[in-house]
Amino acid sequence: MEQYRPETIFIEKEAQDKELTRVILGNLPGVPVEYIEDPQDALGRVAKAQDPISDGKKLLLITNHPGTFVKKCPGTKIHICCNYYVINAATNCPLECSYCALQGYLENNPLMRVFANTGDMLNEITRFLDANRERSYRLGTGELADSLVLDNITGFTRDIVPFFARQKNAVLELKTKTDLVDNLIGLDHGDRVIVSWSLSPQRVIDEDEAETPSLARRLKAARRCQDAGYQLGFHFDPIIIYPDWEKEYRGVVDQLFAVVDPLRVSWISLGGFRYYPLLKRIIRRRFPRSKILCGEFVPCADGKLRYLKHIRVEAYRKLLDRIKGFCPKIPVYLCMETKEVWERVFGYTPDTERSLDFLFG
């Protein structure tokens, strides 16, 4: 897939002398650079545009993260929590999935942002892990961005992967839809890094995941990571329901296990497409041809819309069966689902604390 190339790079004053800034500029020769005092200067360029979300993706802002990098994954009280922590090393993504929740979260702040104070971030993670040495953590960088989509220009994984290789009580998940794994090959990962892919049938990729690599390319990249000794993860999330969904999702599972070794898969998650009502307006405007909103969605207690429970349960059961047919031991979990749905799909509910720690042992 093509390397991301912004139209303009904005560099905030405090980020000017950072190593990451130097690396990015070195990897993007010829891209106009503007030094700014205030991110608003860059935001002003897109705020009044017809489609600030598209225009924002073309502008890269290098800045320092002012707050905390590590946050608990924003689960809710009503859902079973997978006890996951997110590291916000960057926000936004140049790819164009119609359903991407970032469109809503970042509608008023739609620039591509990379945080240059990597040192502060690594120190914060160390402090966080040191504070609870007896506990094990799963952390990931793929919440407010794709973990690898900018890696060719930031080289970020060259810092974070060896860093996690040295940790005793944590694993890092790099979640992506890309095939940009060149930087990962040959790094010391100490078996502490899981590279994971979001998978969809090729039809969904063609219709609703614009700019992303094909399923075959994602799986090829996964295989390269497997060969480089990484553990792998896969996310059937969002699952989209359409007339042929069952056959096509089954096909994806079959293709997956034709390429990767089930024993090298640390986890697989399942999650039906869900969205806040605000996203509907954005999808309609930005992707008028997408059929993704045509499913039978109903409002749920957390304010999001989800496929009718009966549809979700059926989809999860069918996918679970197929996956378990290849390897009954692979940990499979549901993302942002209620106790009731868990029970119907797995026949049990995760333990008292509503957390899935037991699955990831």
Place this chain on the structure above:
Amino acid sequence: MLKRRNPEKVETERIDFEDRIFSATYPLECERIKESIARIGLIQPLIVRQLEKTGKYQVVCGLRRALACRELGFEKIEAMVYPEAELSDQGGFLLGLFENLGHRDYNDIERSMVLSKLHNQFGLDQSLIIGEYLPLLGLEAGEAIFHQYLPVIELEEEIKEYVVQRDLPVRVPSRLLTLSPEDRQASFRLISRLNLGVNRIMEFLNFLEETSQRDGVPIKGLLGDREIEAVLDDEGIARPRKVELIRYILRKKRYPQLTGIEAQVEEGLKQMHLPPELKISPPPYFEGDELKVEFQFRDPKKLKKVAERLLELSKSPEIKEILKII
């Protein structure tokens, strides 16, 4: 700055009423103005431009008043006349615009007309229109707003008239514009026949568009459904009931599984023949696996009766069936 002219009387027949270059008035209907002019005469003179070649007058400001005067049979109308050399096309349009802004609000169709003229007819730069003219028209300065309003003027006359008459917000015409002309016509027929409010319009359009997109059937085809036509044509059904029935049909098409389960549960509940003081309901949208029981009683005897009925129900196959369905 343009010099103020003294008003003079111009011959009505030399005014070119078809020339709308300066007009941003919609609709041009002039009954009320006619009434007022008939009573007290024309208080405010027109502003016109005289063309060099033909000597004809173009109305810069006051087209509605001019039409009213003509209908009232005025042979001459008082107007401030500017020669063509003194007033450019754009200058004339802006003069009319500022003059109107001083004493009235523009409706959304007129706003669209103003934007379209500034942009397409006078070639003003988009960023200038957004920065300067949108706020003048009472709109937020933004590209998205500009693009939302700009095409509204392209709508069919009957739809524009309806939008103004019913004072519908711009999201309605701009939503209709996303449909093909045939689908728009069919949707508009339904909207106007049922005299739908804004929320219902948006809800019906959602049902229709999403069903149409999912099934690959045009909206026109969906609305050609016999069941819908029968409801629309039935003169014995009152309008609010028609709205309800058509909503039911459209929702069933849009959510076949959800409405199917709703119907099964409803049927199951019906089979139980519950007394009026006892109500059982499924969780909203079936998110959850518990049924809710509500009851009312006035004296201990009634409570006992309800409790006995509940005990009976707990053993009934119907309740098991409903629990299975949800």
